[in-house]
Amino acid sequence: MPHVVVEISHPPFGHEHTFAGLYVATACLSKGMDVIVVLRGDGVYTGMRGQVDPQKNISLPATEAQIEDILELDGTVVADAGALVMRGIESDELIEGIQVRESSDIHALILKEGEKIIAF
Amino acid sequence: MDYLCMLITKPPHSDEGAERMCGISNAARDRGMGVAVYLIGDGVLCAKRHQHGHVGAHIKRALERSMSVYASAQDLRARGIAETQVEKGIVITEDIEGRFLKDAMERASRVISW
Amino acid sequence: MVDGTKTLGIMLFTSPYGSQDADHVCRIAERALDMGYGVHIFLYGDGVHAQLAGQDPKMFYNVGAALERIAEKGGVIKSCVRCSQARGYVDGGYDEEEDRYRSSKSLDAVRIYSLYGFIDIIKDADTLITFGSS
Structure with missing residues (x-):
C-alpha cells in the first residue's frame, strides 16, 4: 500500500478543495493506506477547532469532524508552523492531535513519506 | 539516487505553487536527491530572466545546484517569451509532455504536480 | 515505446476552458498512451464538467473530443x-452491467463512479499527478 500525502492549501468552505481533499484522505485510510494530511498556507485554517454545525449554518460538510475522523483512523495531520504564526493561530486553537511542524520538517516528511502526493 | 520530478503550472508571483516548488526542491537537493522541474502553462513564466524576487532567484540557484529545469516551447511562444528572454540553462522543449513522462515514469521516486 | 504495464494516474479538479488544467491533463494522457503507458484519469470536484457531452468550443482545445480519443x-x-x-449529470441509478452510474449528459468515454475509483488509482498507478490544486 502506498504512503499518501494529501496537501490542503485552502481554508475550509470558500472552495470545495478542503472537504474534497479530506474525503480522499479518509477513503485512503479506510483502504488501509498510510496517510499524512499537510495543512499549509491558508490550509492551516482547516486545523482550527470549534466549528458550529457548518451543515446547518452554511450547508457544507464539517471539516473539523473530517479531521477528527482522519485522526481516529490513525492518519497523521500536520500544520505548518510559519503559516500558523502568520495568521495568528495559536496551537491551543487547533483540533487536538494536529502536529505543528516547521516548513523544513514538512518538506522532509513529504519527500520521505509521499509515495503519492495529492495537492488540493 | 532518489529523484524528484516536479510539474509546475503556476506563475511565479501570484500563486503559492511556484513558492512551494522552491522550498521542496531545495529540500530534495539538500537530501542529495536529483531534481527536475518541468514548467508548463503559466508555469513557464517562472523561466523569465531578470526577475526580482524569490522564484527568479531560486531558478538561478536551482540551475547552479544542478537541478534540471525544462520549459514548454509552445507555452513560452504563446506568451511572447523568446529564448533570449529565458534564464540561461533552462532547457526549452517542444515535447515537454514526453520528456516529463519519461522522467516521471521511469526515473523519479517522487512526483509532485502543482 | 516503453513498458506498457506501467500506469499513469491523473486527477483533474478544475473545469475545462476556465483554465489550462484540463488541456494539460489530456495532452499528457494522450502522450503517455502514445508512449505505451496505461492511463487512468479521475475527474473530481469541478473536474467532472469535462465529461459533458456535446462540447463545441470555437477557439479552444476541445476537451470532450480529447477525452474520447483517450x-x-x-x-x-x-x-x-x-x-x-x-x-446534474446523474439521471439514473448504478448500472451493474456497465459498472457506472447512468447519465444521458456525459460522454460515453467517462464512467461515473464512486470516489473509490480514485482511491484505486492512488493505490495502483505507478505515478500520480494532480491538476487544479488552486
Missing part, C-alpha cells in the same frame, strides 16, 4: 458520482 486509445476515465450528482 478512451479510444485505451485510457480509462472515471468521474466522481457525488460531484456529478451535485452538478
